[in-house]
Amino acid sequence: MRVILVVLPTPEVGRSEREAIGAARALATAFAGEVNVALVGPAAESVAERPERAGLTLEASANARTFFIAHPMLRGYAPELYVSALEQLLATVRPDVILFPGRTIALEIAPRLAYRLGAAMVTDVIGLQAEDGAVVITKPVYGGKAHAMLVASRPPVVVCVRPRAFDPIEGEIVGGDTTWVEVALDPSLERTRLLERIQEESATGTALEEAQIVVSGGRGIGGPEGFRLLEELARWLGGAVGASRAACDAGWVPASWQIGQTGKKVAPDLYLAVGISGASQHVVGISRAKCIVAINTDPHAPIFKVADLGIVEAYENIIPVLIEEVKRLRVAGKA
Amino acid sequence: MRVIVCVTQILDPEIPPGEFRLNAERTAAAEGIGQLVMSIFDENAVEVALQLRERMIEREPVEVIALTVGPPSAADVLRRALSLRADRAILISSEGGPVLDGVVVASLLKAAVERLHPVDLVLCGRETGDWHGGQVGSFLAEALGWTCVTFVSRIEATDGGFLMRRQSDEGWEIVWAARPAVATITNEETNVPRLPKVRDTMLAARAPIPMWTIPELVSDVTGLWGANGRLQVRELVIPGTSKACEWIEGETVTEKAVHLVRALRERRIL
Numbered sequence: 001m002r003v004i005l006v007v008l009p010t011p012e013v014g015r016s017e018r019e020a021i022g023a024a025r026a027l028a029t030a031f032a033g034e035v036n037v038a039l040v041g042p043a044a045e046s047v048a049e050r051p052e053r054a055g056l057t058l059e060a061s062a063n064a065r066t067f068f069i070a071h072p073m074l075r076g077y078a079p080e081l082y083v084s085a086l087e088q089l090l091a092t093v094r095p096d097v098i099l100f101p102g103r104t105i106a107l108e109i110a111p112r113l114a115y116r117l118g119a120a121m122v123t124d125v126i127g128l129q130a131e132d133g134a135v136v137i138t139k140p141v142y143g144g145k146a147h148a149m150l151v152a153s154r155p156p157v158v159v160c161v162r163p164r165a166f167d168p169i170e171g172e173i174v175g176g177d178t179t180w181v182e183v184a185l186d187p188s189l190e191r192t193r194l195l196e197r198i199q200e201e202s203a204t205g206t207a208l209e210e211a212q213i214v215v216s217g218g219r220g221i222g223g224p225e226g227f228r229l230l231e232e233l234a235r236w237l238g239g240a241v242g243a244s245r246a247a248c249d250a251g252w253v254p255a256s257w258q259i260g261q262t263g264k265k266v267a268p269d270l271y272l273a274v275g276i277s278g279a280s281q282h283v284v285g286i287s288r289a290k291c292i293v294a295i296n297t298d299p300h301a302p303i304f305k306v307a308d309l310g311i312v313e314a315y316e317n318i319i320p321v322l323i324e325e326v327k328r329l330r331v332a333g334k335a
Numbered sequence: 336m337r338v339i340v341c342v343t344q345i346l347d348p349e350i351p352p353g354e355f356r357l358n359a360e361r362t363a364a365a366e367g368i369g370q371l372v373m374s375i376f377d378e379n380a381v382e383v384a385l386q387l388r389e390r391m392i393e394r395e396p397v398e399v400i401a402l403t404v405g406p407p408s409a410a411d412v413l414r415r416a417l418s419l420r421a422d423r424a425i426l427i428s429s430e431g432g433p434v435l436d437g438v439v440v441a442s443l444l445k446a447a448v449e450r451l452h453p454v455d456l457v458l459c460g461r462e463t464g465d466w467h468g469g470q471v472g473s474f475l476a477e478a479l480g481w482t483c484v485t486f487v488s489r490i491e492a493t494d495g496g497f498l499m500r501r502q503s504d505e506g507w508e509i510v511w512a513a514r515p516a517v518a519t520i521t522n523e524e525t526n527v528p529r530l531p532k533v534r535d536t537m538l539a540a541r542a543p544i545p546m547w548t549i550p551e552l553v554s555d556v557t558g559l560w561g562a563n564g565r566l567q568v569r570e571l572v573i574p575g576t577s578k579a580c581e582w583i584e585g586e587t588v589t590e591k592a593v594h595l596v597r598a599l600r601e602r603r604i605l
């Protein structure tokens with residue numbers, strides 16, 4: 001029996017966490033294996049307190065086992081202690097595959113754990129297959145211009161799954177045998193300390209990763225003022241605003257708005273790319289968007305190769321008119 | 336204070352998808368399809384180190400050393416670092432060694448960092464611009480037994496440690512890390528790489544670059560080989576992406592906007 005362990009080290013159990021479990025369950029089916037889930041830190045406490053989330057069906061047998069690891073020192077930013085806690089869990093559970101969601105904190109813990117285990121390690125995973133006992137892992141390389149298929153034949157293997165690449169599970173994430181794991185943490189291990197945490201609000205109040213509509217701007221927007229127009233449009237559409245790396249690097253919008261290979265991955269119903277050329281590193285972040293609309297002055301911009309609908313126009317001309325059209329639609333809808 | 340920046344040479348990540356080709360074995364990009372450049376987050380890392388040196392000017396001299404593991408031709412990225420005014424650069428030649436995976440690179444960097452003792456801070460890019468591994472910095476910290484902060488965009492030195500601005504999923508964190516430390520660097524408006532001056536580029540082109548070999552750095556070379564084989568590259572494929580874009584036309588911008596809204600309503604998106 002192969003064991004796949006999903007490690008959830010974030011305080012919130014959100015879509016990325018549900019996708020990680022989704023990826024694990026699909027692999028377990030192919031492997032005839034079992035899924036174990038480890039909730040580490042504040043998530044362990046909050047999920048244990050309130051296992052059922054309103055409106056969701058309970059799938060009690062979906063995980064073979066659930067481990068809760070809570071400790072007063074597992075709070076905030078404490079990567080060394082999380083790694084130490086997981087090492088202690090892995091002294092008793094011996095998974096073949098250890099799966100993390102693609103969150104920044106997971107991307108920090110996973111390689112350190114892999115190093116200690118002497119395990120193969122792959123980040124940004126978009127496909128997992130079982131093949132004669134080996135795991136075949138797919139990840140985009142060269143900024144999404146190619147997909148690499150890697151074979152991990154010797155367990156364990158540690159993977160971080162890319163957000164918005166796997167279908168999330170619905171329902172309860174806790175199942176099977178639930179075990180509280182006692183860990184002993186040495187405070188001297190911790191050589192970092194969190195001093196301050198700054199939350200960057202989305203401009204429209206809708207979280208970028210959850211938004212059904214995303215209006216995104218690039219270098220073509222030319223400055224922060226242009227982004228006010230995009231924000232207004234996003235607000236009327238009930239969506240969020242994103243950006244390309246070029247717009248973030250220019251300081252027009254916060255870095256947490258960046259979408260792409262090294263930014264957020266989004267899967268909205270509608271993605272409006274405005275003044276974005278469509279570099280592969282940007283496009284990999286929107287590969288699961290249902291409908292992509294591109295607005296660009298250059299008819300040869302690569303973004304039109306991935307767009308469903310395209311408008312060749314300067315954004316300054318079209319966005320204000322589009323805002324008026326959407327307003328009209330919204331007001332008519334209410335009446 | 337001694338700061339090491341680990342840099343690596345990659346295929347220019349900005350080459351258009353239409354020009355991208357695979358090698359005959361389909362295990363990597365074909366050679367010669369584009370220029371070789373310094374990986375983009377390593378450029379940000381060099382910038383962070385240079386800014387730290389500039390801010391420390393009144394307090395403490397900071398020496399910035401660029402390190403790379405690669406073939407002798409990778410000296411080009413070290414020259415780039417020198418042209419940006421890194422104090423010195425060292426090439427760790429990978430010739431005759433095992434395939435460079437994250438563990439091998441981290442083991443060689445660790446040996447070099449130890450040889451350069453005392454080192455206060457090591458910076459790496461958050462991931463390479465070709466394979467996006469995102470692990471060398473963390474592996475190196477583990478190998479050295481140092482602390483590591485990832486996704487850092489700015490660093491200040493404080494007594495006994497560093498203040499690091501770390502990008503999180505929701506925004507930012509200010510993290511204090513004990514010295515010595517490893518940090519992996521991500522991009523932000525404050526660390527956009529500067530451009531070299533012509534004169535510095537000319538000087539860097541002529542600068543001698545010391546080369547360290549694997550046997551000089553690690554006594555147990557067979558141990559290095561042992562790191563390989565955990566993962567095999569089976570094949571790379573080029574995903575088909577092209578969609579048929581439907582052009583929204585109109586005599587005026589208002590017409591275009593009206594047509595767009597109509598097309599979105601037909602698709603039941605609005």
Ligand SMILES: Cc1cc2nc3c(=O)[nH]c(=O)nc-3n(C[C@H](O)[C@H](O)[C@H](O)COP(=O)(O)OP(=O)(O)OC[C@H]3O[C@@H](n4cnc5c(N)ncnc54)[C@H](O)[C@@H]3O)c2cc1C
Nearest residue numbers: 218219220244245246260261262263275277281297315348
């Ligand atoms: C390792 C790595 C990771 C990366 N990660 C990311 C990432 O996560 N996200 C990301 O976005 N990028 C990422 N990049 C950068 C990426 O390669 C591109 O450089 C970047 O996406 C370009 O941004 P842009 O499209 O806004 O700018 P440009 O490529 O400069 O495009 C600007 C576009 O605006 C158009 N334009 C100009 N004026 C107007 C106007 N008035 N109205 C309408 N259109 C106009 C132009 O025709 C052009 O197409 C990464 C690169 C590397 C190497």
